Amino acid sequence: QVQLTESGPGLVHPSETLSLTCTVSGFSLTGYSVYWVRQPSGKGLEWMGRMRYNGDTSYNSALKSRLSISRDTSKNQVFLKMNSLQTDDTGTYYCTRARYTTDFDYWGQGVMVTVSS
Amino acid sequence: DTVLTQSPALAVSPGERVSISCRASEGVNSYMHWYQQKPGQQPKLLIYKASNLASGVPARFSGSGSGTDFTLTIDPVEADDTATYFCQQSWNDPYTFGAGTKLELK
Numbered sequence: 342q343v344q345l346t347e348s349g350p351g352l353v354h355p356s357e358t359l360s361l362t363c364t365v366s367g368f369s370l371t372g373y374s375v376y377w378v379r380q381p382s383g384k385g386l387e388w389m390g391r392m393r394y395n396g397d398t399s400y401n402s403a404l405k406s407r408l409s410i411s412r413d414t415s416k417n418q419v420f421l422k423m424n425s426l427q428t429d430d431t432g433t434y435y436c437t438r439a440r441y442t443t444d445f446d447y448w449g450q451g452v453m454v455t456v457s458s
Numbered sequence: 459d460t461v462l463t464q465s466p467a468l469a470v471s472p473g474e475r476v477s478i479s480c481r482a483s484e485g486v487n488s489y490m491h492w493y494q495q496k497p498g499q500q501p502k503l504l505i506y507k508a509s510n511l512a513s514g515v516p517a518r519f520s521g522s523g524s525g526t527d528f529t530l531t532i533d534p535v536e537a538d539d540t541a542t543y544f545c546q547q548s549w550n551d552p553y554t555f556g557a558g559t560k561l562e563l564k
Binding site: 376378384385386387388399401402435437439440442443444445446448449450451 | 459489491493500501502503506507510512544546548551552553554555556557558
């Protein structure tokens with residue numbers, strides 16, 4: 342069945358770089374796009390960026406200067422790297438699969454990231 | 459960016475009908491989707507493209523609208539429906555989410 346699993350450090354120090362991995366199963370990264378979405382505690386959802394099925398990437402303009410998304414199709418993994426982290430980057434980070442209708446039908450369980458010294 | 463506006467909270471009694479609205483700052487055709495999120499869980503897709511029920515979602519949930527005004531309806535509401543409901547548009551880049559409507563049961 343379709344699964345997405347995020348992994349990465351739970352704690353990052355201010356000004357450091359966040360590296361997260363989304364490992365997928367049950368579908369191919371060359372057939373579906375994968376998005377990263379984050380959620381500050383108790384707040385709403387923010388689209389961060391996407392890795393399209395064809396390898397193209399797009400980023401939220403508010404994060405574009407700090408964000409990079411890549412993938413390894415042989416390992417069924419999508420990677421997120423975001424630099425210069427600050428305390429307001431604290432929250433839960435999700436990867437999610439987009440269908441051709443561009444809704445998000447499967448989500449990972451999320452990884453909680455705290456930015457603190 | 460397309461701003462999606464939702465009412466922050468609603469309170470209803472079990473068995474009642476509730477409508478949750480989402481208004482877009484610009485047209486999104488029918489590319490509006492709805493998600494349910496319970497505390498400590500990831501969002502779950504309920505409705506895609508305005509009115510299509512996602513797989514496994516009870517028929518108590520329905521969606522309507524096009525252009526800029528959309529509605530998620532739950533009828534009848536059950537106790538398990540206590541959650542926050544988000545709308546999301548995918549017509550205009552970047553895709554955006556509403557701030558969520560927290561549904562509480564009386």
